[in-house]
Structures are given as structure tokens and as C-alpha cells.
Amino acid sequence: MEKRKTTLDREPVNSEYIRGKQNFDTVLKGYKSLKAPLWKSAWFYGPVGLAAITVVLSVTNLKEDKKAYEENTTPVELSAFHDVELSSTPVQVNKKDQKEVKEVKSEKPKPQVAPIVNKQEEVQETPEVEEPIAEETDDRDRLTEVVKEPRPEIRPVRRTTITTAEENTPKVYKNTLPKIAGIFTGSIKAYDFCTEEGITCNDGSKILAYKIQYFDGDNDVIEAVRGNQISEDLCYRVRRYNINQMIFITEIVAVDPAGTRKMIPSMSLIPTL
């Protein structure tokens, strides 16, 4: 420090004068301007940072789900199946669409091909389907019911094209993804397609019903299936007529471990040898 200045007998400052110079407002103003703005404090970055991360993760997750869902473009969703109240009512298929009804009872595990019973009668008259599905799914020996509905022309249609039917479509839970032998969409070995586990879910949900669209040798058909199994008969037809052809599994209804029923994303698979 440089040499300091020394003053002898400087004129004293009057107390009144000092008091007159007091200005608490200036101090308050200075304090407010000195105070760090909220966006500079850690208290701001904690919650805001977390919120931002949450939003980013949510958006990313939603995009992935949407992409996966759109990749698995569902075929025309039959309004008949939307009417099915799986919880308490039997399968009720719209009469005008219904031409052929197949009912298959398969008992798993089974060494040989499951017997297939063809009935040329309306589902509403079928006594077996009156039973609630919840009971069947809990049972190891599941009843797999197939309702075969030949359609004149089947063309993959995106959900957005559906108008009135869409309004009644239940909400699709995109976080639950179905899989067969670990595959959700794309190519699958025909052998893996017919796995004993059937269709499973990534979050432990159980499949209650689904629809499968495939080529049966003559036409493209849609079958409504109860349970998660892919019957031996279906496997046979898939192996015989659908190698390298896309199969759509749509309107998959599942029940999660908490007991909530939900519609989960559709699958599109290409069986290969």
C-alpha cells in the first residue's frame, strides 16, 4: 500500500448532517439489486431441471411408442370385436360379418394337435362363450376360442382412417408391448411363432384375446382368438401359407398384474423359415 495521508484536526462532521444523509430506501434498493435473480439460484435449477428432464424423457418415450405403434399399422379393425365385452359378456360378433365360426378348444401343454371343432352356428348361441374370460385365463389349461371371419378384401388401414369405430376404441396402453418369443414386430422364425408360451407381454400382463389376420390359402381371414395361445391349427396354416407374408395381430386385450384390462399395441410379424 502506498504511503497514507495524515490529516490533523479535520473538521468534524455534524451528527445532524450524517443523519440527514441516511437513506434506507437506497439500501433496500441496493439489496434488491444485489439479490441474485431466481434463475441464478440452485433452488431454481433443482425443480426446473428435473421438470425439463421429465418432459424430455416423456417426449422421447412418447415418440418411440408412437413410432412403434405406427410401424405396426393395424389392418381394418373390426367393429364387431369392439363390441365384445370381454369382462362379463360372451363374444358377440356382428351377424352381418359373420359367416363362419370356428371354435377351438386347446389344452396346453399338449403333445398332439388340438382338436378343432367347427360349428356353423352363431356365436350367440354357443354356450361355452358365456363363461367369463378372467376365469379361463387364470387356468393353466386355457380355452382358446377362434372366431374365423373371412373378409372380402383386406387392406392395412391406419387408425386415422377409422372414424366412428375409433370413437368407441378403448385406449391403447403403449407401454405394454406384446411379444412372441421376444419379438414384437418384424421377422420371426415360423418355429418361434408357434411357441408354447404364446403371446406374452413385457410387463407381465396376460393376454386375454386378440385378432389375427393371415392368409388361409384362399382368402385373407381375421380370427378372433381368446387366450394368449396360437393354436396348432393356426400354426399349421401360418407355416403353410404365410411364410414371408405379413401377419397382423391386432386388438390385443390384456390384463395387467393389478387386474386392469387394457388394449395394447398391435403386432405385425413376418414368419420366416
Place this chain on the structure above:
Amino acid sequence: MTVNPVYHQSDSKLREELDWITEAKKDPESFGPLYTKYHEQIFRYVYQRMDDQELAFDVTSQVFIKALSNLHRYEYRGVPFSSWLYRIAKSELYQAFRDRKAKRTVNVESVHLFEMMEEFEEDDNSENKARLIEVLSTLRENDLQLIELRYFEKRSYREIGEILEITENNAKVRTFRALERLKKQFLK
């Protein structure tokens, strides 16, 4: 030596001051009474060490702004609030010497010089006074600070200890040594 009445306060005054501080921690506008009470003291402390009166007022305001913004850190330790303000003032003062190029000034009154001559057992003549002023201007900052606080501002050792963040005994010892060094330089 006279005693600084603002420093040596009764318990009730200290409790009242503590209430103001508690209120001011919640609401800065409640800092007003503390500002009114200590503004003059802090200004005199600052102005004692600098030449520019307006700058001294500025520094004083800055002391209270800093005090207000750091009030949440203040802990009552049974001594007047002024001790904490003096510490801030000391820091702001040195900041002003660095940043605002303020001139460090030693303000001496004739009566103080006379008292020091008595302490040194020397004659109170103009030659000795001039000699003492010259020695004061070259004294080490730490020593000058102690001399100012004790002999020019008449503060108790307890108060000096609080301002310099040392014990009362340490303040006494350091002041004695500072005076010894001043005397040695004066008699040189």
C-alpha cells in the same frame, strides 16, 4: 478512557436489537431501526480512514446493503450487532481502497497526539507532533488499525477484539505491541 456507550449496551437493549434482527431476517424492510441506530457509527468508522466524505457515505451504504444481504448468516453471540457491521465495514473499506482508488487517510486530532506524547513521556511540542504524524503514516497497517481503534476512537479492548475477530486479551497484547513499535520508530 471513556467508554463507547453504543457498544456497551444493557441486556434489554441487546434483546431489542436481537428482535429487530429476527424481524429483518424475515422482512428486509424491518432492518430500518438497525440502519438508523448504526449508520452514524459506521460512517464515522469509514470516514475516519478516508478523505472523501461522499465516498465514505457510499461505502457506508454498501456496508448496510452487504449486511442486509448476508443477514441470514448472522448469529447472535451476546455482543452488539455493530461488531458484525464493523467487520463488514473493514472489508468494504479495503475494497474501496482497491477498486475506487480511495486514499487511506489517518485522521488525527491534536488531543490524541497529546495523549500519545504523555504515553511516550515526551514533550508535547510541534516538532514531536510532526514527527509522530510522519511515523503514523509509515506504520504497518495492522499496527495503525490497533492504534486508531484504541487511541483515536477510544474503543475498549473487548470491542477491538470483536471488530478484529480476536480475543480481548489478544487485542490488548497486540495494541501494546503496536504502541511499542510506534514508540520505537518515533524515538529512532
